[in-house]
Amino acid sequence: MxxxxxxxxxxxxxxxxxxxxxxxxxxxxxxxxxxxxxxxxxxxxxxxxxxxxxxxxxxxxxxxxxxxxxxxxxxxxxxxxxxxxxxxxxxxxxxxxxxxxxxxxxxxxxxxxxxxxxxxxxxxxxxxxxxxxxxxxxxxxxxxxxxxxxxxxPDPARLAARxxxxxxxxxxxxxxxxxxxxxxxxxxxxxxxxxxxxxxxxxRPPPSDLPLAEAAPLLREALRGAVAARVAPGRVWGADLSGGMDSTSLCFLAAEAGARLVAVTLDWSAPTNQDAAYARLAAGALPGLTHLVFRSAELPGHFTGLNEREEPGDTPTALLRDRAQQGELVRLLREHGARRRLSGHGGDHVVTAPAAYLHRLVRRHPVTGLRHLAAHRARARWPLGAALRELAGRRSPERWLVAQAHSLATAARPEGPRCDWNTPLSLPPWATGHAVDLLAGLLREAAAGPFAALAPDRGTHAWAQRAQSAGARGGEIAGAAARAGLPIDMPFCDDAVVEACLRARPEETGHPAGYKPLLAAAMRGIVPEAILARTTKDHCDEEWRAGLTARRRDLAAWAGDSRLVAAGLADPGLLRRALLAPEVLGVGAAGLECTLGTEAWLRDLEAHPHPAHLREHAGEQAPGPPANAR
CATH class of the missing domain: 3.60.20.10 (Aminohydrolase, N-terminal nucleophile (Ntn) domain)
Structure with a gap:
C-alpha cells in the first residue's frame, strides 16, 4: 500500500x-x-x-x-x-x-x-x-x-432474487x-x-454538470492516480488487453507508470470479431510488452469443470462460464512472473451515461431531449408509445418496486426503453410460484423500509447504480481471482474514477451516436487514436453455445439433483429443458447463468461448509499490528 x-x-x-x-x-x-x-x-x-x-x-x-x-x-x-x-x-x-x-x-x-x-x-x-x-x-x-x-x-428469498x-x-x-x-x-x-x-x-453522486471537455481531464487524472496507487516501476504485472478501450487504456497508463506488462488477449472464434487485431495494434505501441494471444480453442472451454467444487464466495456469481479458462490464464501469467493483474472491468458501466438521463433532459431541454430520444429509438428500436410513457412517468422508486412486486412474471419481457428506475423484472420460466412470492416479498419489504434513491433524478440514480453493479461484480471477480492465486485490480471501480465519470453531462457521454466519448477524450494522446475510434465490441456467443453443448451430460445431472429444486425455487422439468436446450424457452445467457451460478454456489457451500479463511492456525498469530505508523 x-x-x-x-x-x-x-x-x-x-x-x-x-x-x-x-x-x-x-x-x-x-x-x-x-x-x-x-x-x-x-x-x-x-x-x-x-x-x-x-x-x-x-x-x-x-x-x-x-x-x-x-x-x-x-x-x-x-x-x-x-x-x-x-x-x-x-x-x-x-x-x-x-x-x-x-x-x-x-x-x-x-x-x-x-x-x-x-x-x-x-x-x-x-x-x-x-x-x-x-x-x-x-x-x-x-x-x-x-x-x-x-x-x-442461506435465506431462500435471497436465493430466489439471485x-x-x-x-x-x-x-x-x-x-x-x-x-x-x-x-x-x-x-x-x-x-x-x-x-x-x-x-x-x-x-452521494456529484453533480453531472461539466462539459465533456472539462470532465475528460478529471477522468484522465483519476485513472492515472488509480493505476499509480497500485503499480511500482519495474514490477511485473499481468493485464487484460482485449483490444477494447477500457483495458487498453489501463495498459498504457500502467506502462507509463513503469510496470513490466504481461498482457493476455483472447481471440474469439466468430469471424467478425476484431479484438485480437486491435490488441496487436496496441501491443505494437507498448515497448517491452510480453503479449500472449490465445485462440479460444487453446484454452479450456466454457463451463469446463462444472463438477469441480470450489471455496464459495459471499454471493452466487455468473462467473462460472469461464472459471476454468481464467484458471489457466492465471497459471500462464504467474509463469511469466506476474503477481497481480489489471482488468478493465467496470469501464462499460461507468464511462457512459445510461439512457435514463433522458427523463430529466426532456424536462429541462425538451427539443434536445426529443432529439436524443429519436437517436436512442433509431439505435435500440424502442417502441414510441413505451418510450413516451416512461419519459412521462413520475412515480417514485418505492412505487416502482411495489409495481414490480405486483407484476412479477416468469417469462422474458420484451426489450424496451431504459428510462424508468430500472428495467422491468422477470424470473426465468423455471422459477416456481414460491420463488415469485419470495421475491415479491423482498421488493415490498425494500419499498417499505428506509429506502432512498441514489439520486433524486432517474438518470443520475441509474448511472450510480450501474457503478455499484460494477462494484458488486468486481467484488466477485476479485474474490475468485484471489482464490485462484492471482489478485486482480479494477481501477474503473475506484470511487475517484467513478466520481470523475459522473461529473460529465450525461447527454454528452450517453448519446448513442458516440462510443465512450468521455474515455476517448480522456485518453487522447496516451492511447493510439485508432483504438479510441473503435466503435465495435466482440462477443463469445459461439464459445458459450459450444460449452453448453459439451456439458450436456453434466447439466442433465444437475437438473436431476438440483439444490434449487430441493429448495422449492425451480421446477425440475422446466429447469432440465432450459439447461439442455435454452433456446427452446427463449432464455438468454444472463438468465441461465444466474441460475447456474446460484446452483453452483449452493453445491460449493455443501462441499465447503467451513470457510477456509477461518481455519485454525494457533501459534501463528501476531498479536500486534504490522509495522505501520504509530
Missing amino acids: GGSPGTADAPCDGCWFVVLPDREPASRLARRLTSRACHVLPHASGRPWLVGCWGQEQMITAEAGPVRLAVAGVCSLTPGELGARAAAVRTAAEVPAAVAGARGSFHLLASVDGEVYGRGTATGDRRLYRAEVTGVTVAADRARTLAWLTGAR LVPPLPYPLEHGAMWAGVATVPPGHALRLGRDGSCSAPRWW
Missing part, C-alpha cells in the same frame, strides 16, 4: 477481518476468532477492535492518542501520511477527512475513543457486513465470517444469509460503546 500492493503474506486464505465494538461482551466473542487470526488490534481501552488476517501490504494502521485508524486494500497514502492525518482526528465524524483525496480501493476503519467507524467503497467492490452475535453487533468484510459466527443458513438479471437497487446489495446484513455501499457503520448501531450515508 502507499505504493504497490504485493501478494498476501498472511498464513491463511487471504485477507479478512472482523470489527468489534469497544464493549466487554465483544471481548468474549473475540476469543472465538483469535486462534484463527494472525492479528488482533486493540481499541485504546485495550479491548480487541480488529481481529483477522492480513499481510503488511494489505492493511496499514495508525495511532494517535485515543484514535486508531486502519486502511485495508489499495490506498495511495503511506503509513506516515495516515499517521499524520490520524493526529488531526478528534471525533468519529472526522474520520472520513483522514482519507480525503486518497486514491485506490479500500476499507476505512476507525476507533475514536471507543466509538467505531467503518465503511467499504461507494461502488461496493469492498463491502462491510454486520450481524448481531450473542447480543453484540459486529462487522466483517466477508459475509461468510458472520454466517459462521451466527450459524446462519435468479433475476439484473437485480434492482437496493436488492442487489443484500447478503445471502438470514440475520446478516450488508452495510449499503455509500453508507458507513457506526458502533457506539453503549451498544448503539447506525449506518449514516457518507457518499
Whole structure:
C-alpha cells in the first residue's frame, strides 16, 4: 500500500477481518476468532477492535492518542501520511477527512475513543457486513465470517432474487444469509460503546454538470492516480488487453507508470470479431510488452469443470462460464512472473451515461431531449408509445418496486426503453410460484423500509447504480481471482474514477451516436487514436453455445439433483429443458447463468461448509499490528 500492493503474506486464505465494538461482551466473542487470526488490534481501552488476517501490504494502521485508524486494500497514502492525518482526528465524524483525496480501493476503519467507524467503497467492490452475535453487533468484510459466527443458513428469498438479471437497487446489495446484513455501499457503520448501531450515508453522486471537455481531464487524472496507487516501476504485472478501450487504456497508463506488462488477449472464434487485431495494434505501441494471444480453442472451454467444487464466495456469481479458462490464464501469467493483474472491468458501466438521463433532459431541454430520444429509438428500436410513457412517468422508486412486486412474471419481457428506475423484472420460466412470492416479498419489504434513491433524478440514480453493479461484480471477480492465486485490480471501480465519470453531462457521454466519448477524450494522446475510434465490441456467443453443448451430460445431472429444486425455487422439468436446450424457452445467457451460478454456489457451500479463511492456525498469530505508523 502507499505504493504497490504485493501478494498476501498472511498464513491463511487471504485477507479478512472482523470489527468489534469497544464493549466487554465483544471481548468474549473475540476469543472465538483469535486462534484463527494472525492479528488482533486493540481499541485504546485495550479491548480487541480488529481481529483477522492480513499481510503488511494489505492493511496499514495508525495511532494517535485515543484514535486508531486502519486502511485495508489499495490506498495511495503511506503509513506516515495516515499517521499524520490520524493526529488531526478528534471525533468519529472526522474520520472520513483522514482519507480525503486518497486514491485506490479500500476499507476505512476507525476507533475514536471507543466509538467505531467503518465503511467499504461507494461502488461496493469492498463491502462491510454486520450481524448481531450473542447480543453484540459486529462487522466483517466477508459475509461468510458472520454466517459462521451466527450459524446462519442461506435465506431462500435471497436465493430466489439471485435468479433475476439484473437485480434492482437496493436488492442487489443484500447478503445471502438470514440475520446478516450488508452495510449499503455509500453508507458507513457506526458502533457506539453503549451498544448503539447506525449506518449514516457518507457518499452521494456529484453533480453531472461539466462539459465533456472539462470532465475528460478529471477522468484522465483519476485513472492515472488509480493505476499509480497500485503499480511500482519495474514490477511485473499481468493485464487484460482485449483490444477494447477500457483495458487498453489501463495498459498504457500502467506502462507509463513503469510496470513490466504481461498482457493476455483472447481471440474469439466468430469471424467478425476484431479484438485480437486491435490488441496487436496496441501491443505494437507498448515497448517491452510480453503479449500472449490465445485462440479460444487453446484454452479450456466454457463451463469446463462444472463438477469441480470450489471455496464459495459471499454471493452466487455468473462467473462460472469461464472459471476454468481464467484458471489457466492465471497459471500462464504467474509463469511469466506476474503477481497481480489489471482488468478493465467496470469501464462499460461507468464511462457512459445510461439512457435514463433522458427523463430529466426532456424536462429541462425538451427539443434536445426529443432529439436524443429519436437517436436512442433509431439505435435500440424502442417502441414510441413505451418510450413516451416512461419519459412521462413520475412515480417514485418505492412505487416502482411495489409495481414490480405486483407484476412479477416468469417469462422474458420484451426489450424496451431504459428510462424508468430500472428495467422491468422477470424470473426465468423455471422459477416456481414460491420463488415469485419470495421475491415479491423482498421488493415490498425494500419499498417499505428506509429506502432512498441514489439520486433524486432517474438518470443520475441509474448511472450510480450501474457503478455499484460494477462494484458488486468486481467484488466477485476479485474474490475468485484471489482464490485462484492471482489478485486482480479494477481501477474503473475506484470511487475517484467513478466520481470523475459522473461529473460529465450525461447527454454528452450517453448519446448513442458516440462510443465512450468521455474515455476517448480522456485518453487522447496516451492511447493510439485508432483504438479510441473503435466503435465495435466482440462477443463469445459461439464459445458459450459450444460449452453448453459439451456439458450436456453434466447439466442433465444437475437438473436431476438440483439444490434449487430441493429448495422449492425451480421446477425440475422446466429447469432440465432450459439447461439442455435454452433456446427452446427463449432464455438468454444472463438468465441461465444466474441460475447456474446460484446452483453452483449452493453445491460449493455443501462441499465447503467451513470457510477456509477461518481455519485454525494457533501459534501463528501476531498479536500486534504490522509495522505501520504509530
